[in-house]
Amino acid sequence: MMQDENRKGPWTEQEDILLVNFVNLFGDRRWDYIAKVSGLNRTGKSCRLRWVNYLHPGLKRGKMTQQEERLVLELHAKWGNRWSKIARKLPGRTDNEIKNYWRTHMRKKAQEKKRPVSPTSSFSNYSSSSMTTTTQETSCHSRKSSGKVSFYDTGGSSREMNQETEDGYSMDDIWREIDHSEVNMIKPVKDIYTEQSYCLSYPNLASQSWDQSSLDSIWNIDADKSKMSSFESDQFPFCFQHSRSPWSSG
């Protein structure tokens, strides 16, 4: 039977710490398992999302650079709302982030369009050809079975149009890439909490991308158990900070 309802809503610091540690122990694949054993009382889905969008050490925070913006536009013109795919080309950015970014900017754009003339709009200048089409298409593409139409759905590509394919790698690989090669570029951690951007720092985690040997044991349930037993929730191997979180006030 269901024990108690799964928790929803904003994550607490405790939960974050717990999740990070369990991901550290068991890897970032077995979300249901992690959700269960961690006692987080969250769904695996929720755990995954939290990790991918917020806790992952490779995440880059703060404003998009112009280069990134341009890339997003370019790729969106090419692939449509394939956010995860686009995100793969922007190390350290999540699909959610890009989606949000796009949404905000498309809304702006849409509003500008309502007005008679829109003289400025820096980014519309930039890929004018692709952008004009995509923005216009917004109203004529439906999405999925729901048939709902999203105002920013360019319909540029749906799942069918996957022939583009698939650079063959997953978010995991991306993160690995980030860890290994983009480190110089990203530099996420430090005292940036004081600035608008913020990051988490997991020294252990970041350096410990899941290599094969550790994976071997990670997938071993017995090993899991021993990990479990050696893990005490109040002796975390590392610490991190939050900012701008509901529970970080004070």
Add this chain to the structure above:
DNA sequence: AATGCGTCCAACCGCTGCGTT
């Protein structure tokens, strides 16, 4: 100083795809 509005962002929901049995 108070209020309204717009923007940003975290998180949830529903659906799809894929692997396993």
Add this chain to the structure above:
DNA sequence: GAACGCAGCGGTTGGACGCAT
């Protein structure tokens, strides 16, 4: 090959924050 479960993806929502009035 069908059924099932899980992970991942895209869409949507709601709250916090910042700026303008």
